[in-house]
Amino acid sequence: MRPLTLDSLNPNALKVEYAVRGELAIKAEEYREQLKAGSHALPFDRVISSNIGNPQQKGLDQPPITFTRQVAALMEWPALAELAPDAFPKDVIARAQELSREIGSIGAYSHSQGVPLIRKNVAQFIQNRDGYPSDPAHIFLTGGASAGVSLFLSLLINSPRAGILIPIPQYPLYTATIAQFNGVAIPYLLDEYSGWSTSVESIEEALEKAQKEGTVPKALVIINPGNPTGALLDETTQEKLVKLCEKFSLVLLADEVYQANLHQPKEHPFTSFKKVVKNLNSPVPLVSFHSISKGVSGECGRRGGYFECTNISDEILALIYKMVSVGLCPPLSGQIGVDSMVRPPREGEESYVLWKKETDTIHSDLASRTKTMAARLNALPGVSCVDSPGALYLFPQIKLSDKAQEAARKAGKEPDAFYSLALLDETGICVVPGSGFGQKEGEWHYRLTCLCPGVDEYVGKLEGFHRRWVQKYGEQ
Amino acid sequence: MRPLTLDSLNPNALKVEYAVRGELAIKAEEYREQLKAGSHALPFDRVISSNIGNPQQKGLDQPPITFTRQVAALMEWPALAELAPDAFPKDVIARAQELSREIGSIGAYSHSQGVPLIRKNVAQFIQNRDGYPSDPAHIFLTGGASAGVSLFLSLLINSPRAGILIPIPQYPLYTATIAQFNGVAIPYLLDEYSGWSTSVESIEEALEKAQKEGTVPKALVIINPGNPTGALLDETTQEKLVKLCEKFSLVLLADEVYQANLHQPKEHPFTSFKKVVKNLNSPVPLVSFHSISKGVSGECGRRGGYFECTNISDEILALIYKMVSVGLCPPLSGQIGVDSMVRPPREGEESYVLWKKETDTIHSDLASRTKTMAARLNALPGVSCVDSPGALYLFPQIKLSDKAQEAARKAGKEPDAFYSLALLDETGICVVPGSGFGQKEGEWHYRLTCLCPGVDEYVGKLEGFHRRWVQKYGEQ
Incomplete structure (x- = not known):
């Protein structure tokens, strides 16, 4: 045969x-296996997976x-x-009993669109957030946002x-x-020099260019807060995008x-596109994706999320x-993770105080880590980093000298991948090269998460590596 | 716009x-909502979802x-x-601790291929089953078998x-x-009159016909034990299929x-294709799918399964x-559901006795229900039903009179869908018409699960309905 x-x-x-x-994540996994097997041949004693927004992973251990x-x-x-009975707060027992009455066993298939009660609770959450009604029939629970996007x-x-x-x-x-x-990606550039802002004009240019090339534009993807940029859209821009x-x-x-x-919620608040579309009374078909993997929930392993459809026909x-x-x-x-996210304990309920403390800590840790990391990265020679107001990441730009670029070429790598591989090899820190996300021709970045708890040691390693790199390859 | x-x-x-x-499942869901809202307008007081192998669903409640x-x-x-501490058997605590050491939090993303330790345990399970080694690197954990098949x-x-x-x-x-x-389905007929057996000759005919029509055959799907038929392949047939x-x-x-x-494991045992391929030392690329949704596990809602690749290149x-x-x-x-399925408690461990009792009960209930239902369906006028030796279903054939077929045509339905809709409307029992699975031209079937606990009442309803149907439409 x-x-x-x-x-x-x-x-x-x-x-x-x-x-x-x-490539990097796979290599990081191999290093982790080596360390687990007791190897002392590596110049680090643990691998830090900063390549992925996975707060509860080993080594980060966000509770x-x-x-x-x-x-x-x-x-x-x-x-x-x-x-x-004494192990559980009363509101937890009540909540579980309510869910059990509706669902029965969680070992049974549910409605394909998701448990009706949970969709009702999601709709209420959306309504409270936006001030506009939401219909459970327009909500689909998913195994994470990715599954919905793919669909x-x-x-x-x-x-x-x-x-x-x-x-x-x-x-x-x-x-x-x-x-x-087998579709066509129509890229539009975000502007790093104004905090990774979204320009409606540059989207329109991209659209017109694509149409000239015979592409039929079907949809506009907006990531807000941005990934990898962490930028937040202001409402005026959102209105223009809807139009x-x-x-x-x-x-x-x-x-x-x-x-x-949101790390700077007053200066950079979040407004949903659902609200903007409703404010404008716009007929634009909108699909909004949410997830339990991020936020303060961080429940990546559960695979939960939802999307809400607006202006989509029956x-x-x-x-x-x-x-x-x-x-x-x-x-x-x-x-059930989605249910807990959209219906957290309320003030006065037995679980509230602990829940408040846990979520406040996660918010403030992330905000302060992001700020510290951005400041220290910015202070490095040839590195500039937007102080991200949202999401879990930073996306610093690194200037790479001709010598470094030449060395990358010889190694058959993109220059930022070459930098990131060296970072992994020397420090055990795994990031994602900017080329994996797309970037302006001739500019180089990497994405790293702001989830690592020991920020001093962590950034210290990044700094040490970068200084050695500059010593070896020179500044641009 | x-x-x-x-x-x-x-x-x-x-x-x-x-x-x-x-259509039927959606209608059944509507009836269920009506009953929940307190309606007394329906001729039944509960909906029985026999359309899907979902043992733990409400109303079936397999623990x-x-x-x-x-x-x-x-x-x-x-x-x-x-x-x-007293709520849990010691082996359970030990197992959870072992998994926790490996996984950390179950709220973290794991390796995309699945937790390495669990894949190792799956490999051991396969090796114990077949007597041939299995490589964890060739195993992918999935969110149920469907996800793997789709991939x-x-x-x-x-x-x-x-x-x-x-x-x-x-x-x-x-x-x-x-x-x-957007591929081409190349159908091959199973033979109902020899217990839904698989004929290698009929596959070869289908292949040759497809090739003549310009189709390029890529893969052969075998469902063993069969769904919806419940048939089991014998090893000789499996060898011919591999060849x-x-x-x-x-x-x-x-x-x-x-x-x-397996309801008749002595007469109709299960042999994996992995074992047959290894017995023959065949180079055939094989992908074998398994799931925690079926078996005695019945954990549909967890979405867990795996596939093993054999003779697939790196x-x-x-x-x-x-x-x-x-x-x-x-x-x-x-x-972790997969882990529990492939590593159940062993004799001597604290959980073993209960585990044995629970799984024995599920096996024997299913076997006896299947036998009873097949016998009683067979006794109905115009119904013939293979006594299925495996899986969770029966797939009875129903002869439908010209009058019934004419009524179906008028209603714009396939005759078996028309029968199944009437069954749902009169009894609240939801089955799936044979046309959803494919069947020989001019023959009609439906699939129903053998999971409903009160078999007397359940089959009684099916019998009562069928007799009324024959009274109304006559025998074929």
């Missing part, structure tokens, strides 16, 4: 790239919200409410000419998924998974339902 | 059909395996081991001429996914999710890794 070879497989799959878990886990433990084994891109890409506008830099889920479904979607008949895909990660909602039903249902652990 | 309409979306999505959660849930509760909230079909369908051989009747995941990725794959250079996709649901494994990494990782609740 002929063996199965790459060239006999779907060529779109070969085009997919996803740097967040790419989960106790309330969420207590409810989940009771849902796993309801007998605990009687076997260990929508697979629906919107109806030909190899279908184009999706994506920011540069972007979270590479978008380029990966567009490649997988742009009206003008070009675009679906607006609003990736709002970092909506609760027949398209029925199509979406059909498509998600083939995958049966999102994980129940993720669904 | 132009509104978003169905005809501007991916035409492949419009072609997708998935009857298991289709989860206590061991699995105790481990999961401790993983959700590890403090319980100290807060309520593989998306890779194998490399052009609109790419063909996938599927049994008729089949689990409609296959036709749905092939439509989604057929060699001859035609086909990837063998072995859906083996019902491998633990470069293709790397491609698969890349594709799954875009989705980050399978749900941790599903992954």
Whole structure:
């Protein structure tokens, strides 16, 4: 028989790239295995995975919200409410019993769109946030935001000419998924020199260029707060973006998974696109994605999230339902995680004080770490870093000398990948090269998370590495 | 702006059909809501969802395996081991601690391929089952078997001429996914009159016919034990199938999710395709799918499963890794569910006795229910039903009179859908029409699960309905 070879497989799959878990992450995993096996051959004693927004991972160990886990433990084994009644606050027991009455066993498939009660609670959360009604029938619970994004891109890409506008830099889920479904990515540049702002004019230029090249634009992806940039849109820009979607008949895909990660909430608040679309009474079809993996929840491993559809017809909602039903249902652990996120303990309830303390700590730690890291990175020669007001990341720009670029070329690597590999090899810190997110020609970046607890030691390592690098390769 | 309409979306999505959660399931959900709201207008007081193999759903209430849930509760909230030490058997606490040491928090993303320790345990389980080594690097944990099947079909369908051989009747995941990725389904008929056996000759005929029509066959799907048929392959047939794959250079996709649901294990044992391929020392690329949703585990809501790749090159494994990494990782609740399935308590451990009792009960209840239901359905006029030796279903054939077929035509329904809708309307029992799985032209069936606990009342309703039907429409 002929063996199965790459060239006999779907060529779109070969085009997919996803740097967040790419070459560097794989190498970091190998280093971790070596350390675990007791190796002393490496110049570091632990690997720090700053490549991915994964707050609860080993080594970062952001503690989960106790309330969420207590409810989940009771849902796993309801007998605990009687076997260990004193272990649980009363509001936790009540919440678990309410969910159990609705769901039954979390070992059963739920409604493919998600448990109706939980969708109702999500709708209430959205309504409280925006001041506009939300319909549970327009909400789909998902196994994380990525699953929803992938579904929508697979629906919107109806030909190899279908184009999706994506920011540069972007979270590479978008380029990966567009490649997988054989569409065209239409990049628009964010402006680093005004805090990674979004320019409506540059989107319009990108659109017109794409149309001239025969691409049919279908949707505009906005990531707000930004990933990897951490930037927040102001409402005026959001209004312009909605009107742009009206003008070009675009679906607006609003990736709002970092909506609760705000480090400067007064100067840079979050406004949902749902609210803006409703304020404008706009007919723009909007899909807004949210997740339990980020925010203060950080429950990446549960795989939970939702998307809300606005201005999407019933027949398209029925199509979406059909498509998600083939995958049966999102994980129940993720669904009950969504419930805990949108219905946290309220003031006066037994769990409230602890919940408040835990979430306040996560917010303030992240804000102060982000600020410190940005300041110290900015102080390095040839490094400039926007002090990000949101999300979990920094995306510093690094100037690389001709000598460094030449060395990268010889190694067959992009210069920023070459820098990041050296950083991993010397310090055990795994970041993602800017080329994985896209960047202006001739500029180099990397993305790192602001989740590492020992910020002094962590930034100290980054600084030490960078200074050695400059010594070796010189400044640009 | 132009509104978003169905005809501007991916035409492949419009072609997708998935009857298991289709028209009937949606109607059943509406009836359930009516009953919940206190309606007395329906001729039944509860809806029985026999359309889907979902053992733990409300109304069926197959209890989860206590061991699995105790481990999961401790993983959700590890403090319980100290807060309520007497609530947990010692082996459960030890297991949870072992998993925690490896995983850390289940709120963190894991390795995209699945937690290494759990993959190692899966490999050991496979090795114990087959007597051949299994490599954890060739195992991918998934969010249920469907996710893995969908991934593989998306890779194998490399052009609109790419063909996938599927049994008729089949689990409609296959036709749905092939439509989604715009491939060609190449149907081969199972033989109802010899217990839904698989004929190698009929597959070869289907292959040759497809090739003549310009289709390029890529893979052979085998569901063993069968869904919806419950049939088990004998080893001789399996060997012939492997050789057929060699001859035609086909990837063998072995859906083996019902491998633990055996009602007549002596007469109809299960042999994995991995073992057959190894016995023959065959080079056939094999992907075998397993799941925690079925078997005695029945943990559908966790979304857990795995696939093992045999004779798949490292470069293709790397491609698969890349594709799954875009989705980050399978749900941790599903992954630890897989661990409990492949590493149940052992004789002598504290949890063993209860585990044995629980699993024995599930096996014997299912076997006796299947036998009773098949016998009583067979006794009905115009109904014939293979007494299924495996899986969770029966797939009775119903003869429908010309009058019934005429009434169906007038209602714009397939005759078996018309029958199934009437069954739902009169009794609240939701089944899936045979047309959703495929069947021989002019024959009619439905699929129902054998999970309903009160078998007398349940089958009584089916019998009563069928007799009224025959009275109304006559025998064929």
